Amino acid sequence: xxxxxxxxxxxxxxxxxxxxxxxxxxxHTVYALSRNKIHHDFLNSNKAKIINGDLISxxxxxxxxxxxxxxIFHVAGINKxxxxxxxxxxxxxxxxxxxxxxxxxxxxxEKFVYTSSATTLGEQKGTIGNExxxxxxxxxxxxxxxxxxxxxxxFAFSKExxxxxxxxxxxxxPGRNSGTAKILISTLNKKFPPxxxxxxxxxxxxxxxxxxxxxxxxxxxxxxxxxxxxxxxxETLIQNLKLITNWDGSPIYISKQFLTGLGPLFDIFGKxxxxxxxxxxxTIRVLTHGHLYDGQKAKRELGLSxxxxxxxxxxxxxxxxxxKLTKLDIN
Numbered sequence: 209x210x211x212x213x214x215x216x217x218x219x220x221x222x223x224x225x226x227x228x229x230x231x232x233x234x235x236h237t238v239y240a241l242s243r244n245k246i247h248h249d250f251l252n253s254n255k256a257k258i259i260n261g262d263l264i265s266x267x268x269x270x271x272x273x274x275x276x277x278x279x280i281f282h283v284a285g286i287n288k289x290x291x292x293x294x295x296x297x298x299x300x301x302x303x304x305x306x307x308x309x310x311x312x313x314x315x316x317x318e319k320f321v322y323t324s325s326a327t328t329l330g331e332q333k334g335t336i337g338n339e340x341x342x343x344x345x346x347x348x349x350x351x352x353x354x355x356x357x358x359x360x361x362x363f364a365f366s367k368e369x370x371x372x373x374x375x376x377x378x379x380x381x382p383g384r385n386s387g388t389a390k391i392l393i394s395t396l397n398k399k400f401p402p403x404x405x406x407x408x409x410x411x412x413x414x415x416x417x418x419x420x421x422x423x424x425x426x427x428x429x430x431x432x433x434x435x436x437x438x439x440x441x442x443e444t445l446i447q448n449l450k451l452i453t454n455w456d457g458s459p460i461y462i463s464k465q466f467l468t469g470l471g472p473l474f475d476i477f478g479k480x481x482x483x484x485x486x487x488x489x490x491t492i493r494v495l496t497h498g499h500l501y502d503g504q505k506a507k508r509e510l511g512l513s514x515x516x517x518x519x520x521x522x523x524x525x526x527x528x529x530x531x532k533l534t535k536l537d538i539n
Contacts, residue, residue: 211279218284220247226417263304282308283323290488294350301354319370326377327352338502339432349490372427377436381413382527403459407498409439412515422510436503437514454537
């Protein structure tokens with residue numbers, strides 16, 4: 209079969225887990241990078257071949273050189289905001305990517321699928337970002353900057369294999385209870401949740417997994433593919449939640465101008481308190497800017513079918529209920 213032996217980084221993350229299962233179910237042999245033995249039970253139970261180390265490890269090549277690796281999925285990366293020291297994130301996202309590209313050359317692979325981010329599009333506020341968007345020139349967060357620079361390195365790198373960049377919007381759905389998902393969970397568990405009238409773009413976790421696999425099988429060399437299941441404003445999302453579930457909350461919308469003005473204060477407080485890990489200037493910039501992305505190229509060229517917002521909400525709420533993170537009924 210095509211790409212029989214695959215090396216996968218980030219195999220125990222939000223995307224890595226379902227992607228590992230997908231690859232194994234499709235008949236591929238997966239060599240999964242693991243930094244910690246606590247993940248070995250999961251990897252073994254999913255028939256992965258364990259490669260010990262991290263993105264910067266020197267001996268990954270030695271562990272893989274006789275495995276006839278034909279493709280690499282580089283999914284691993286760090287996505288954190290409000291960090292007091294972001295150097296580790298920049299090193300992982302940029303240098304880690306460079307290391308994996310060099311590994312691809314050394315292993316003489318045929319194809320490299322890189323998990324970038326839709327944030328690298330840098331779309332102007334209020335516009336819809338796509339693969340041809342010109343970056344606004346300023347960064348909303350250090351995460352966006354690190355992924356933008358990593359993607360620039362990846363495309364400029366002298367590669368001896370086909371390279372495909374997959375750029376997901378906010379990955380959400382069953383299995384995700386961190387990051388943006390915390391806002392959803394918090395909202396659903398409050399009668400009067402504080403929210404901002406902004407725009408969001410979401411890619412369902414199953415769509416994201418399938419999009420990555422299609423990127424391997426059908427993606428064109430040196431192309432980007434934005435993955436985005438749907439985009440809408442917060443008020444429309446709330447309306448859909450009320451139609452599909454029995455949630456009857458009434459959001460209290462906070463002024464963007466008011467919140468923006470608090471950004472510098474949160475940054476100061478964050479240096480001396482635990483508040484810095486929750487909210488800061490860059491999270492406020494991201495929330496007030498909002499994101500609108502167009503994932504139609506992946507639909508046209510890769511054949512990706514997207515999950516509807518109704519099905520996304522239903523299965524996500526069902527999973528959150530199962531995990532006892534919410535207590536809602538599906539209508």
